[in-house]
Amino acid sequence: MSQHRRRDPRVLKIIRNRLHPLHGQYVDSSTIKQFGPSGLLRKFPHRVGTIAANGRRRINRLGGHAPSFSMSQPLEALVNLPLHQVKQPEFYILVVLDCVAGRLTEHDKDCLGFAQMLANRKGQAGAVLAVIFGESKDTDLTLFGIDRLLHITDDAVQGYQPELCCEYLSQIIAQFNPKHIIFPDSIFAGADLGRRIAAKLALSVATSAWKLVEDELTCRASQGLSDIKSPLTDVILLLEQAYEPTSEYRYETLLLDIPKIAMYKSSLQDDGLVEVDPSQIPLAEAGFIIAGGNGITDWPLFHRTAELLGATKGASRVAVDDGFMARDRQVGATGTWVSAQVYIAVGISGAIQHLQGISRCEKVIAINIDDSCDMIKRADLSVIGDSQAILAELNQLCLQTKKVVDDVA
Amino acid sequence: MLPNKLNVTCLVSIGMHPLSRRARRAEQDARAVELGLNLAESSQHQLSVVHAGELTSEAEFALSSYLGMGLDELKVLSIPPQLDITSALTDYVRSIKSNLVIMGQQTEQGDSSAMLPYLLAQALSIPVVRGITEIIDIDNTRQHITLLQALPRGQRRQITGSLPMIICIDMAAKAPRQSAVGKALSGKITPVSVNLTGLDPVAVKPMLTATVRPKRLKLIKAKTAAERFKAATAKATNSGGKLVYDPQQGAQAIYDLLKQEKLL
Known part of the structure; x- marks a missing residue:
């Protein structure tokens, strides 16, 4: 028998013809070694590797030695961070957190990062003492740089109680004598509370601080048009994104005892939130928006649904151009950039300008007839179908619940 | 003055146009004056508008635009920038027995620290609230005031407090009326004498042009x-x-x- 490998013209023909019913038998996968007519091992460069998430071919030549990841697992979870401990703090850095709706804001985390830097620079070993007023919903606070925590859950500090919070803070300051007191300079609570405590205890204060070089703070002034330099002060009100949040350690987050305060009568009384007409809220500020586009044929139904849900109304450019909505209601890069908590897009396919405009929205709900449009790719929940039918269903659902509530009442 | 009429004081500063940087009426202070004028027109409360600072020609131009909103008089405590205005203002507000002080939250020029309302409130031992958009009700007999405070996301909160009080006006308050040149010409700016020797000196910090803040990049701390x-x-x-x-x-x-x- 000949030493030469013989070519089988029939098999080669099948291999060449991808549409041949037996093609799969001969060209199965990269694991089968195939030899060419001259006896050389055939390589199939187009079949090597896999297509990565970005659509490009990735070739892994490590064989079975590469570490395996599952794509859904976040990178941080893989890293077990070392624990940062401060047994005997040389001094304290006090951080008063906003904790909006029980969760640390990005601004809070930045302030904690800044405080950790102040506590540990120049070889010092200070501890970051954080204060949270009201409930906290964060399950794991150890990642954000809190060495010691004072969690004041007194019922009296719920709502707007700046004077009581000040009373607590002055007690804490007297007890721990912190080197610096850091507040987020935010509309939520920090800006008000920080200035109050600085005025009350006659402490030196730097507002709108955003940079620290050695011992010199840089603060924004006169509508953000100027900078002023200031030495490190007792109270520092920090702007957003002034410093990176912590990422290299876990922290102890030891709960400390809350100081007792004597009977205190506040001169301000919080009467609670007032119902606001959603149509009066500026689109950029609104927390709940329902926007209509080209897919809507029954505009009165859209308006009724918006009013029932209590949502602020928005529109895509097409709806505005066609005269169904006013120009100031237009959402998108050419209209208003919105930052709603929930954004419902009804009959909007999602032009890139519109998607840019809603990039800061948290939850997006799409109602659309076309399940391949760009808005569906962005949305957290998509309902496919005629928008009129879906809006009508939603309308009915709201009315039913309202009726039940009214009957019970 | 009638006993059930309030003595309302508006504190105004000199604003700065963000582009041309010319002196103008400050946006928030103008809203404060608007609120004060509404109180004076609807309930005949007595309104006085006060400015503390050096009276230069530029300042006079900006102050006249407050007069143009329909004020007869604007009082000026003439204090050079090297001296602290807080104690002078405290003394003045105390001397005229003001029940309600209305002012903007933050100045448009200078270091804009927004500390003045808090320092004033501390010196006068009266409450202060920030971010007010509207006065809902004033109860003269019980000395109570009900206010509307602006919150993020267009929400509003109702607050009740006791008079006397300092309230700081938010930009979400009612827009100020237009300033008319004729009214500005007929109103007058009255200097008030201040004892300058009792005032604390204040360090005037040099204003540097704001440098661009670096954009935050997505940090990837991968080791392998x-x-x-x-x-x-x-x-x-x-x-x-x-x-x-x-x-x-x-x-x-x-x-x-x-x-x-x-x-x-």
């Missing part, structure tokens, strides 16, 4: 090549949300999501 590779190739895990094809189920899903977000 495999981690870097993963960080570079991994996409945000928003691989499309839930898809519902039935209108009834879809409406229910939307309803449930809104309930979960506490919007219904």
Whole structure:
């Protein structure tokens, strides 16, 4: 028998013809070694590797030695961070957190990062003492740089109680004598509370601080048009994104005892939130928006649904151009950039300008007839179908619940 | 003065146009004056408008635009910039026995620290509130005031407090009326004598042109090549949300999501 490998013209023909019913038998996968007519091992460069998430071919030549990841697992979870401990703090850095709706804001985390830097620079070993007023919903606070925590859950500090919070803070300051007191300079609570405590205890204060070089703070002034330099002060009100949040350690987050305060009568009384007409809220500020586009044929139904849900109304450019909505209601890069908590897009396919405009929205709900449009790719929940039918269903659902509530009442 | 009439004081500063940097009426202070004027017109409360600072020609131009809103008189405590105005203002507000002090939250020029209302309130031992858009009600007999405070996301909170009080006006308050040149010419700026020797000196910090703040970059702290590779190739895990094809189920899903977000 000949030493030469013989070519089988029939098999080669099948291999060449991808549409041949037996093609799969001969060209199965990269694991089968195939030899060419001259006896050389055939390589199939187009079949090597896999297509990565970005659509490009990735070739892994490590064989079975590469570490395996599952794509859904976040990178941080893989890293077990070392624990940062401060047994005997040389001094304290006090951080008063906003904790909006029980969760640390990005601004809070930045302030904690800044405080950790102040506590540990120049070889010092200070501890970051954080204060949270009201409930906290964060399950794991150890990642954000809190060495010691004072969690004041007194019922009296719920709502707007700046004077009581000040009373607590002055007690804490007297007890721990912190080197610096850091507040987020935010509309939520920090800006008000920080200035109050600085005025009350006659402490030196730097507002709108955003940079620290050695011992010199840089603060924004006169509508953000100027900078002023200031030495490190007792109270520092920090702007957003002034410093990176912590990422290299876990922290102890030891709960400390809350100081007792004597009977205190506040001169301000919080009467609670007032119902606001959603149509009066500026689109950029609104927390709940329902926007209509080209897919809507029954505009009165859209308006009724918006009013029932209590949502602020928005529109895509097409709806505005066609005269169904006013120009100031237009959402998108050419209209208003919105930052709603929930954004419902009804009959909007999602032009890139519109998607840019809603990039800061948290939850997006799409109602659309076309399940391949760009808005569906962005949305957290998509309902496919005629928008009129879906809006009508939603309308009915709201009315039913309202009726039940009214009957019970 | 009648006993049930309030003595309302508006504190105004000199603003700065953000582009031309010319002196103008400050936006927030103008809103404060608007609120004061409304109080004076509707309930005949007595309104006085006060400015503390050096009276230069530029300042006079800016102050006249407050007069143009329909004020007869604007009082000026003439204090050079090297001296602290807080104690002078405290003494003045105390001397005229003001029940309600209305001012903007933050100045448009200078160091804009927004500390003045708090320092004044501390010196006068009266409460202060920030971010006010409206006065809902004033109860003269019980010395109570009900206010509306602006919150993020267009929400409003109602606050009750006791007079006397300092309130700082938010930009969300009613827009100020136009300033008329004729009225500005007929109103007058009255200097008030201040004892300058008793005032604390204040360090005037040099104003530097604001430098651009660096944009935050996405930090990738990968230690091995495999981690870097993963960080570079991994996409945000928003691989499309839930898809519902039935209108009834879809409406229910939307309803449930809104309930979960506490919007219904």
